Amino acid sequence: MADEPLIYENQFNVQGGNFSDAGKVASHIKAILKGFGIPSEAVRKTALVAYESEINIVSYARKGVIHLRLAPDQIVIETIDEGSGIADIELAMQEGYSTATDKIREMGFGAGMGLANIRNFSDIFHISSEPGKGTSLKMIIKWRP
Amino acid sequence: MEVKTAFGADLMSDVLAFAQSGSLLLTGLTNPQVIRTADVLDISAIIIVRGKRPSPDTVQLAGDLGIPILVTRFILFETAGRLYQSGIRGCLVKVDGSVHSHG
Ligand SMILES: Nc1ncnc2c1ncn2[C@@H]1O[C@H](COP(=O)(O)OP(=O)(O)OP(=O)(O)O)[C@@H](O)[C@H]1O
Numbered sequence: 001m002a003d004e005p006l007i008y009e010n011q012f013n014v015q016g017g018n019f020s021d022a023g024k025v026a027s028h029i030k031a032i033l034k035g036f037g038i039p040s041e042a043v044r045k046t047a048l049v050a051y052e053s054e055i056n057i058v059s060y061a062r063k064g065v066i067h068l069r070l071a072p073d074q075i076v077i078e079t080i081d082e083g084s085g086i087a088d089i090e091l092a093m094q095e096g097y098s099t100a101t102d103k104i105r106e107m108g109f110g111a112g113m114g115l116a117n118i119r120n121f122s123d124i125f126h127i128s129s130e131p132g133k134g135t136s137l138k139m140i141i142k143w144r145p
Numbered sequence: 146m147e148v149k150t151a152f153g154a155d156l157m158s159d160v161l162a163f164a165q166s167g168s169l170l171l172t173g174l175t176n177p178q179v180i181r182t183a184d185v186l187d188i189s190a191i192i193i194v195r196g197k198r199p200s201p202d203t204v205q206l207a208g209d210l211g212i213p214i215l216v217t218r219f220i221l222f223e224t225a226g227r228l229y230q231s232g233i234r235g236c237l238v239k240v241d242g243s244v245h246s247h248g
């Protein structure tokens with residue numbers, strides 16, 4: 001899988017704390033995948049996991065990068081951020097656990113569902129984090145049945 | 146535009162988990178994030194309930210992305226009931242128990 005040929009590859013920067021732009025990258029990724037004629041179910045799953053990750057970077061990290069790789073049978077979204085990291089990943093993954101501030105809650109986020117959504121909508125999901133440094137996610141969505 | 150289904154929620158992650166493309170979104174949220182969420186999910190239109198008004202940047206973004214916003218003074222329950230009565234159905238009837246097992 002590592003040396004699978006790529007159809008398309010790109011990366012996008014995300015600025016922590018910039019709530020007015022939060023979601024732009026996910027919209028962009030969605031438009032790119034649609035342009036390649038990827039089936040809508042796979043586009044929707046990818047846009048969703050990219051969006052939840054983007055919101056988390058904006059909400060909880062200083063800055064981050066979202067990588068998009070389109071392969072002949074799957075889409076890979078990888079996010080790497082610099083920030084506080086997550087000390088207890090198992091706890092953070094639990095539905096309903098959230099450290100969201102009032103500002104984040106005002107926007108409708110902070111239900112503690114984002115990481116669970118990401119896991120549920122990905123075919124393969126990896127999370128790793130180093131407290132004090134940052135968090136990385138890898139999501140794979142198969143688009144060829 | 147023809148719409149057959151709808152979803153209502155004030156939590157963005159619930160909208161993301163359950164709303165289906167082409168549906169209406171009924172919500173009390175008024176900030177630009179609701180437009181981004183609608184865009185990611187291909188929501189056909191947003192109905193803002195309880196007499197709330199979208200902020201100017203929300204209206205601007207909705208215009209840019211071509212997503213209609215409707216506003217109503219009815220509460221969420223009343224709005225949903227009236228739409229149901231006129232033939233609109235939930236975008237899903239109930240959730241699969243394994244997805245949201247609280248507790
Ligand atoms: N990139 C990140 N860096 C640091 N902490 C994070 C990061 N992503 C998530 N967390 C922590 O994990 C918690 C749970 O994240 P999750 O996305 O599941 O829920 P949420 O963001 O709180 O709410 P929701 O996503 O439902 O709007 C967050 O409240 C935060 O404490």
Ligand SMILES: [Mg+2]
Binds near residue numbers: 055
């Ligand atoms: Mg989140």
